[in-house]
Amino acid sequence: MSNAFYFNLILLFLVAIIALEVLAKKLRWPPAVAQLIGGALIAFIPGLPAFEIDPALVLEVFLPPLLMAGAYYTVWHEFRRHLVAILLLAIGAVLFTTLVVGLALHSLTPALPWAACFALGAIVSPPDAIAAKAVLQRVALPRKLLVLLEGESLLNDATGLVLYKFSIVAVLTGVFSVGGALESFVWLSVGGMLLGAAFGYLVYKTIRYLHDTELMILASALPGWLCYVVGEHIGVSGVIATVTYGMMLGWHQHEIMTATARRRGTAFWEILIFVFESLVFILIGLSLRGVWERIAHADKSIADYGLEVLLVLAVVIASRFVWVFTVDGLVNLFRRQAAATHGHSSWRESFVKSWAGMRGVVTLAAALAVPAEVPGRDLMLLCAFAVILVTVLFQGTTIGWVIRLLQLKATAHERTYLNEPQTWARIEQAQYAVVQQLAYDAQGQLLHPRLLEQYGYRQSLSDKHKNEAVLPDDIRxxxxxxxxxxxxxxxxxxxxxxxxxxxxxxxxxxxxxxxxxxxxxxxxxxx
Structure with a gap:
């Protein structure tokens, strides 16, 4: 097919995004669900060739900006407060799921090598950052639970991809070292953080000298991709490098970017992330045809894989419940010692945390990247796609209903912050103090009476209402x-x-x- 054909295909996808977004709102579905189904339907349009996805390209194009956008808006204080709990999900839950899926699959199909079983476990174990963000941004959750799920989605891809790489190497070489794996994991994590921090420091020191708004936006966005590409090239975690950079940029952007750059940059990112998130799910749906055709020409039919697929699906969903309820139960048992880092979790929160395990592009890309000579590759493809479909279509569409059924509601921040009236009182007091100084010339003559009156009025009004919960609606x-x-x-x-x-x-x-x-x-x- 010509390049013009692929350009026209991209235009078709963009039109489909608009139509599917409208349809999702009409049906009250998460947009990710409508886009995934829409992509699958497009894939089987008569005359359209099977769409081949390059997994490495998909990860390089889509994953960095989506991770960076999530990291950019991360509340650092809350992330740090719940870091232990986040790591228990992002590392512990992924390791546990990989282990349980591998053990269960090998018990059912002893002929499949151990390493291949664990490779499949690593493919389906990490909940997807893109799927999680697409669903969580449309539900109301207690603040702590939202921080845990968003924090997990930023880091667990790194764990799953590292486990996947080690498992594939073990399948192909027959050699696996636990000590070497742990050492490599530490290097990948620490190296990724150092790389992301280096890019963040470089941008922090240089971006303020770019007085052009467009250059500021480009110079802040581009390192998100560069962190990932450079990290993967030098052998550290590109995911962690990108997340680290995104968090540093989000923390320092108030100091280094102009107001115009922030406003335009926000608009730029909102459109970019909307299009990328939508394209990811359409591409997942499109890949169904390729997976279907591969399995159709395999030695076994899709029906022959039914038992293995059902087992993997059941284990993937159940293992997350087991891990979350076990960890939360232990923490609650010893909550006096652990409250500072984890806090108390109700069974309702544990259930929602367990239910929010949607898989997506990382699972698909990892499955498509499995070398042809790896035993059980067809099974890996089928299981990966089944897990994505079930978790996105079933769990993604029902999580809002589950939250309402369990009567979980959004809560305020856990620490005591200034409310809006108190914040405005502090801001307008500082503004009025500056205007008082600059409103007079060196001889004491009033130069700016209207400004002094305006800021004096604002300061007195905000000071009058600073002890109220919100600013009075009638006045405002x-x-x-x-x-x-x-x-x-x-x-x-x-x-x-x-x-x-x-x-x-x-x-x-x-x-x-x-x-x-x-x-x-x-x-x-x-x-």
Missing amino acids: KAHFNVVLAAVAAGREELLKLHRAGEIHDALMHVMERDLDIQEIAALHSRG
């Missing part, structure tokens, strides 16, 4: 409704001047931008 809404009405009147007059040919297009866009900023600020402040 009335004030910003007037501001919005003034903006609307200004926009109407600007359009009249432009339509009458009295102002140039360039000035029209500049003035419109200023009115847009005023409107956005007023809408945000009004609530």
